[in-house]
Amino acid sequence: MSTKAVRRSVKRRPQPAVAHAKEGRGLIRINGSPINLVRPEILRFKIYEPVLVVGEESFSPLDIRVRAKGGGHTSQIYAIRQAIAKAIVAYYSKYVDAYSAMELKKKLTAYDRTLLIADPRRMEPKKFGGHGARARRQKSYR
Numbered sequence: 330m331s332t333k334a335v336r337r338s339v340k341r342r343p344q345p346a347v348a349h350a351k352e353g354r355g356l357i358r359i360n361g362s363p364i365n366l367v368r369p370e371i372l373r374f375k376i377y378e379p380v381l382v383v384g385e386e387s388f389s390p391l392d393i394r395v396r397a398k399g400g401g402h403t404s405q406i407y408a409i410r411q412a413i414a415k416a417i418v419a420y421y422s423k424y425v426d427a428y429s430a431m432e433l434k435k436k437l438t439a440y441d442r443t444l445l446i447a448d449p450r451r452m453e454p455k456k457f458g459g460h461g462a463r464a465r466r467q468k469s470y471r
Contacts, residue, residue, distance in 0.1 A: 341408040343404075344404050417433060
């Protein structure tokens with residue numbers, strides 16, 4: 330029998346993060362290193378949020394590997410936490426049962442909606458006649 334595993338990817342503007350969740354011992358690794366070595370330390374608590382909201386007993390039968398690249402520290406951290414939350418919900422809906430997956434989803438969205446729902450904002454392309462997407466050259470009429 331093959332191992333139970335799911336893969337969830339998140340693209341939070343320019344920084345993609347991919348989370349692989351499989352049955353294991355409750356380990357979470359970010360870019361190959363354990364979760365407790367993530368720097369900066371303040372942002373490490375943002376990664377812990379899905380674990381603490383759902384409860385550590387939900388993470389104990391899983392190993393989660395997350396790869397993130399691009400963007401800055403903060404945006405990578407937000408992409409990682411979203412990928413972890415989506416991976417745990419996907420694993421529970423596929424291999425455990427739909428009711429527990431819905432309960433996890435309710436807990437996560439009640440705490441913070443951005444844990445499961447992506448940010449739809451994108452950069453608007455620059456147009457002619459100005460320095461940016463909306464900015465125009467000033468007129469003086471003299």
